[in-house]
Amino acid sequence: MMKRSLLICALVAFALASCKKDETTSPSGPTSQSDPVSFRLDSITLTGFNAMNGNGSYWDGGNGSNPADPFVNVYKEDVLLFTSTVASSASNTGSYAMSTPASGALPIAYGAGTKLEIALWDDDGDPNNNAPDYMGHVVIDDALTFFYGGDHAAGFTDLQVTGNNGITFLLTGTFVY
Secondary structure, three states, X not given: OHHHHHHHHHHHHHHHHXXXXXXXOOOOOOOOOOXXXXXXXXXXXXXXXXXXXXXXXXXXXXXXXXXXXXXXXXXXXXXXXXXXXXXXXXXXXOOXXXXXXXXXXXXXXXXXXXXXXXEEEEOOOXXXXXXXXXXXXXXXXXXXXXXXOOOOOOEEEEEEEEOHXXXXXXXXXXXXX
């Protein structure tokens, strides 16, 4: 019995001696997630525009049998960073990927307070002067705040954004934490 008591005391003493007194424990609850520092605009899809310009004429003149040839310019703080290829003879109610570059490249990163603008143009424009025609645009003054909902999501897919002159885009982006 005495040997057993000495053995138990020795084990307790050893256990106590092996404990560090300066250990700190980490909180057992979840840590709070941070908000994103930016987002990347990954893709743009055109899903609608007015069939006629502000003068009541079809974009490429005539009776509408020669539809518009839209492309987009994407700006960050008024600096042009991306121009898409042209979607030839596009229906104003069709869906057209606008992410293939003619110049620049997607994705484009936008931080807090950064302005995003997407301008839509008709490539061959008025047949009388053959210059591109402005079709409309979307301007978002603080793009990160506009797209981020506070839910710590990885990003957004096909979020509909409508601009002036009846233009509509579906945008896809990724948040950067």
